[in-house]
Amino acid sequence: MPKSSFPALVFNGVSLSIIRQNNQTYFSASDIAKSLGYSREDAISNIYKRNIDEFTPDMSETVNLTVSGNLQKQVRLFSLRGAHLVAMFSRTSKAKEFRKWVLDVLDRETSQRTLIQDIDVKSLLLENHYELTAQLPAKLLNAIDKKAWEMTAEVHSLFREYLTHRMGGHQCKVSEQEVIDVPRALETIKNTTIGNALAHQFHSEIRSLERSIRFISYLSETALQEIRGVK
Incomplete structure (x- = not known):
């Protein structure tokens, strides 16, 4: 059961909880709706249903989240790419700014992942050191x-x-x-x-x-x- 154990991200005063799933950052449809200025959460679900053929499986999925005690709620999650695609179909005044913001978040996450993959521990340890020519x-x-x-x-x-x-x-x-x-x-x-x-x-x-x-x-x-x- 995925849950958020990370600091939330904030867009224009709206706090979006970070949910880690399959090593990716996901936002809930509810948080995306608030960010885009919709009064109803189902506005995002409607956008998704109308354009479902353009969403890949890793862009959106439905999960059960614990909301209080043992009470669980089924929610739809969107990856950063999925959230960006939702905003592409949105016609609210905040959609353009939200798309840019999501891409900035995606760029930071990709850069961090690349940094992790590129770490060469041996080279870091041996940098600026030389082969021994005598027994210690x-x-x-x-x-x-x-x-x-x-x-x-x-x-x-x-x-x-x-x-x-x-x-x-x-x-x-x-x-x-x-x-x-x-x-x-x-x-x-x-x-x-x-x-x-x-x-x-x-x-x-x-x-x-x-x-x-x-x-x-x-x-x-x-x-x-x-x-x-x-x-």
């Missing part, structure tokens, strides 16, 4: 071995955190029991690279920084309002 002293070799084991433990911890995080996306709820889609989870583990794990750590740090900035901004705004109130 035993004391230095022992220190290197010790440090190597420490770094190995750190990499193990990073991979464990990353894979555990990824497995969260494979959970679905059956009654009150959490179950895992084992074949899909095993495929994820099989295809995982150190570049993915390093990128995960990087994005985790970015998200933490973003939360801190938002909190500081909130405190600043609150203080400003109090000052204005005093005046």
